[in-house]
Amino acid sequence: MMDNIKKDLDQCRKPLGTEGKEMVERMNKNHYEVTGWGLQMLNLQDDSTVIDLGCGGGKTVQRLTIHTPDGRVYGLDYSEDCVEWANQLNEEAVNEGKVVIIRGDVGNLPFEDEIFDVATAVETIYFWPDIERSFKEVYRSLKQGGEFLIINEAYPHEDHKEKNRAYEEIGDMVIPSGDQLHEWLRNAGFKKVVIELEEEKNWIRALATKE
Numbered sequence: 394m395m396d397n398i399k400k401d402l403d404q405c406r407k408p409l410g411t412e413g414k415e416m417v418e419r420m421n422k423n424h425y426e427v428t429g430w431g432l433q434m435l436n437l438q439d440d441s442t443v444i445d446l447g448c449g450g451g452k453t454v455q456r457l458t459i460h461t462p463d464g465r466v467y468g469l470d471y472s473e474d475c476v477e478w479a480n481q482l483n484e485e486a487v488n489e490g491k492v493v494i495i496r497g498d499v500g501n502l503p504f505e506d507e508i509f510d511v512a513t514a515v516e517t518i519y520f521w522p523d524i525e526r527s528f529k530e531v532y533r534s535l536k537q538g539g540e541f542l543i544i545n546e547a548y549p550h551e552d553h554k555e556k557n558r559a560y561e562e563i564g565d566m567v568i569p570s571g572d573q574l575h576e577w578l579r580n581a582g583f584k585k586v587v588i589e590l591e592e593e594k595n596w597i598r599a600l601a602t603k604e
């Protein structure tokens with residue numbers, strides 16, 4: 394049982410190979426609802442330039458293109474297989490130059506300063522090795538007025554204590570609270586941070602704006 398959870402969490406951390414492909418297909422479906430809830434916070438424009446960090450199978454990238462018909466959506470992931478799968482899912486938009494999928498690490502973004510209007514991170518920051526450094530990288534790459542949206546399906550809560558603690562231990566991951574997110578985002582330079590919870594589902598969304 395524990396071995397299976399560990400295997401799954403390892404594939405969530407960095408999906409690779411046949412098992413990774415099955416995992417991203419599951420995530421593309423299973424993260425759809427929480428992603429939709431989170432995306433409501435964004436102030437997307439038709440011509441926004443957006444990046445989805447830890448894009449996995451590329452479903453959120455695909456979804457963001459619908460809201461930015463005159464813009465461009467980037468996806469970034471450190472798994473070479475995810476880059477391939479996200480490219481496949483978004484093939485048409487990639488061929489049109491509307492979507493660009495890049496292999497890279499969130500701790501060292503391969504972009505110049507101030508080029509994105511919006512950055513999103515769905516179900517991924519649990520695995521980032523140095524969250525504050527990565528948040529600083531996001532801040533650097535955002536334009537003035539740019540928005541950084543974090544969407545997680547878990548945060549520390551009494552009703553979910555056992556499950557979340559087991560995940561953190563077995564998966565070597567961090568499930569941050571709203572207060573923790575707030576502190577890291579402020580330390581990265583974001584002055585305005587709004588955090589909202591969906592308590593029954595244990596969901597959390599955080600929107601940080603570069604002012």
Ligand SMILES: C[S@@+](CC[C@H](N)C(=O)[O-])C[C@H]1O[C@@H](n2cnc3c(N)ncnc32)[C@H](O)[C@@H]1O
Nearest residue numbers: 405406407420424447449470471498499515517
């Ligand atoms: C649980 S999956 C979520 C994928 C996708 N965002 C979704 O909602 O379906 C986490 C993703 O983050 C990526 N990831 C984790 N750490 C990363 C890092 N340091 N740099 C870039 N990508 C990372 C993983 O490769 C994986 O695709």
